[in-house]
């Protein structure tokens with residue numbers, strides 16, 4: 278095995294597949310072929326990355342307007358346009374941002390982008406181990422968990438299968454929020470999938486040996502237990518406080534923002 282294989286460049290990685298779908302350049306052949314297959318096989322696939330990123334930006338802007346100045350972006354992926362720290366520092370250069378991903382390639386790209394940026398860092402960690410993240414010295418150096426934090430899970434939970442207990446993962450981060458903290462989730466919704474969509478999903482996940490879980494709106498509600506969901510509640514991502522006209526939603530991404538009372 279050469280060094281390149283050890284980093285997993287011979288199989289698709291979600292951060293790089295997603296980067297390719299957004300027109301990025303930090304991806305390799307296996308990532309491009311998985312993304313191309315999905316784009317060819319699903320009519321709505323080309324809508325998803327942009328729906329996702331645009332929702333993330335609207336949600337972060339809302340949190341900034343609400344006075345939140347600390348952010349943890351779980352499953353941050355590769356840097357793109359309008360990253361969390363870009364938005365946060367445009368509003369307040371003293372705002373702090375910690376990016377977290379379990380893909381070392383995504384983390385290294387963020388670290389290199391942030392090497393001269395104050396108040397932001399990227400750490401390699403697995404969201405399935407919340408305690409290790411919440412006590413990580415690089416996180417605690419920037420984030421005061423006794424004050425409001427915005428915790429973002431943007432197209433991240435779908436990579437945590439039910440056997441790894443995503444409800445417990447979300448609960449641990451939710452419990453760590455101080456009053457005024459916010460939880461932001463955008464993820465794959467199963468409610469609108471047709472039988473044909475489900476068959477394609479199975480074919481693609483089997484072909485590329487990936488685990489990508491769509492969940493029902495009922496499951497989404499559970500992620501926000503004990504928090505106050507902000508208007509308009511849990512909705513399709515483009516319908517969450519749109520700031521400009523948009524085409525029809527894909528129907529596949531559900532989004533919500535909630536505040537800890």
Ligand SMILES: C[S@@+](CC[C@H](N)C(=O)[O-])C[C@H]1O[C@@H](n2cnc3c(N)ncnc32)[C@H](O)[C@@H]1O
Pocket residue numbers: 291292295329330333351352353354355377378379380383402403404405430431432433436437
């Ligand atoms: C589709 S990308 C989303 C990137 C970014 N959040 C966005 O919406 O632009 C999913 C990211 O979640 C990361 N991820 C998946 N499972 C994870 C886990 N258990 N812990 C941390 N990151 C994870 C992947 O490596 C990938 O970078």
